Amino acid sequence: MSLEKLLAKVKTDFLPASKNRIRDYVQKYELEGYFNEDVPEDYKTRFREGLDRITNEVTDNYSTELRSFLRTPIGKGSMALAVANDLSAYATTVPFHQVSILGLYLFAAKTINEVPAVLRYARKSKDWYGALGHMLLKPVRYLLPVLGPALESGAFERMVKRRVRKEIARKFVERYGNYEPLENRLKERLKEPLGEHVYVEKREEELVGV
Amino acid sequence: MTEDSIIKITIHKALTCNADENVKEIAKKLKDSKDRRIFVVDKQDKLIGIITTTDLVYKTLCDREKSSEMKASDVMVNEVKAVDLSEDFEKALEIMNELKTFTCPVTDKEKMVGVISYHELVNYIFTSLQK
Numbered sequence: 001m002s003l004e005k006l007l008a009k010v011k012t013d014f015l016p017a018s019k020n021r022i023r024d025y026v027q028k029y030e031l032e033g034y035f036n037e038d039v040p041e042d043y044k045t046r047f048r049e050g051l052d053r054i055t056n057e058v059t060d061n062y063s064t065e066l067r068s069f070l071r072t073p074i075g076k077g078s079m080a081l082a083v084a085n086d087l088s089a090y091a092t093t094v095p096f097h098q099v100s101i102l103g104l105y106l107f108a109a110k111t112i113n114e115v116p117a118v119l120r121y122a123r124k125s126k127d128w129y130g131a132l133g134h135m136l137l138k139p140v141r142y143l144l145p146v147l148g149p150a151l152e153s154g155a156f157e158r159m160v161k162r163r164v165r166k167e168i169a170r171k172f173v174e175r176y177g178n179y180e181p182l183e184n185r186l187k188e189r190l191k192e193p194l195g196e197h198v199y200v201e202k203r204e205e206e207l208v209g210v
Numbered sequence: 211m212t213e214d215s216i217i218k219i220t221i222h223k224a225l226t227c228n229a230d231e232n233v234k235e236i237a238k239k240l241k242d243s244k245d246r247r248i249f250v251v252d253k254q255d256k257l258i259g260i261i262t263t264t265d266l267v268y269k270t271l272c273d274r275e276k277s278s279e280m281k282a283s284d285v286m287v288n289e290v291k292a293v294d295l296s297e298d299f300e301k302a303l304e305i306m307n308e309l310k311t312f313t314c315p316v317t318d319k320e321k322m323v324g325v326i327s328y329h330e331l332v333n334y335i336f337t338s339l340q341k
Contacts, residue, residue: 185339194302194316195295197334199218200323 005029022165023055030169034179047176054171058164065121065160071113072157078106079153082142086149107142114156121156125163134159219334221316221324226251229258229283233270236261236282250286255321259286292317293326302331 008025027035027048034047059066115135122131134156141152225248227236236248240263250259261282269285270277292315293302302314312328 182339186335189335189339190300190303191298193296193298194219194293194326195318197219197299197338198221198295198316198326200221201223 019055019059022059022161022168023051026055026165026168026172027051030165031172034172034176038181039179040182043179047172047179050176051168051172054168054175058167058171061124062121062160062164065117065124066157066164068113068117071110071117074106074113075110075153075156078110079149081106082149082152111138118156121160121163125167127163130159130163219326219330221326224249224315224322224325226255226322227261227282228252229281229286231282233266233277233280233282233285236285237266240266248282249290249315249322250282251322257290257292257315257317257320257322259283259288260290260315261286290315292322294318294320295323299331299335302326303328 008029031047031051035044039047118131118135122128137155138152141148141155144151225239225243225245227239227248227250229250229252240246240248247260247262249257250261252258259282265285265287270280273280291305291309293305295316295318302316305314306312306328313325314328315325316323
């Protein structure tokens with residue numbers, strides 16, 4: 001994976017879910033064969049319209065998992081508190097596991113809040129393994145100092161975004177097939193037997209009674 | 211026009227004559243149909259030659275005395291390049307390109323079927339590729 005692609009991936013994963021950002025990433029990195037400079041402009045336009053439609057469809061399907069008015073503030077708050085607590089523990093030499101009770105409450109609230117969304121996600125995507133892995137990794141991440149809570153913040157949304165990108169690319173390929181340059185298709189078509197593509201004009205005598 | 215003719219390339223019926231047909235009759239056929247070429251076929255409809263208006267002019271007017279007795283076989287060009295239905299589009303385009311014509315005779319196991327036009331062929335190929 002190139003550095004550029006890695007940075008773009010991190011950007012789409014960590015920044016708030018935006019249809020345009022997700023679509024741009026998929027267009028540039030997952031479906032680059034359909035949008036490179038060799039593809040004629042009219043095809044690109046058709047593909048872009050299709051990708052827009054599919055992006056809307058998929059992001060709408062996962063809209064409640066991608067963002068939530070309740071889940072996001074609780075999640076961000078709990079994780080910010082955990083990071084602050086860890087950093088303060090380092091600075092004041094107090095052991096890092098001395099998290100405040102508020103932090104634990106927030107973590108519990110975040111987890112409880114996430115459960116229905118995780119279940120919905122698993123049902124929609126059939127990614128039961130991913131959903132289970134996310135839940136199991138939650139306490140591990142939370143107990144890791146500084147980095148753990150930072151990673152846990154928005155981990156579920158990142159998993160959903162990855163699934164959304166994958167689903168957009170899959171649906172696009174399903175609908176538009178593998179793009180083949182016009183030149184190749186033309187070469188193939190020219191090799192097809194004439195007999196399969198012709199209609200023999202009827203003679204006048206054959207048209208009597210038709 | 212049937213549904214078939216809309217989505218496929220039309221093979222147009224071609225003007226044909228027999229090898230023993232008189233040139234006068236042939237000239238009349240060409241005049242009536244406002245055509246510039248006539249295909250010569252045998253009894254089994256097998257394509258055996260082609261006569262163009264140029265052939266008629268050059269070969270009959272130069273020998274006026276014999277012209278009234280001349281038959282298609284006397285003025286026709288024997289080697290006719292045609293594309294068979296089992297052959298590909300490329301072959302048809304090759305023939306038209308080689309002969310610098312915009313039509314190509316089509317045969318089915320050597321039997322004359324009709325003619326296809328260059329424009330219809332190219333148009334069909336590109337239209338079908340855009341679908």
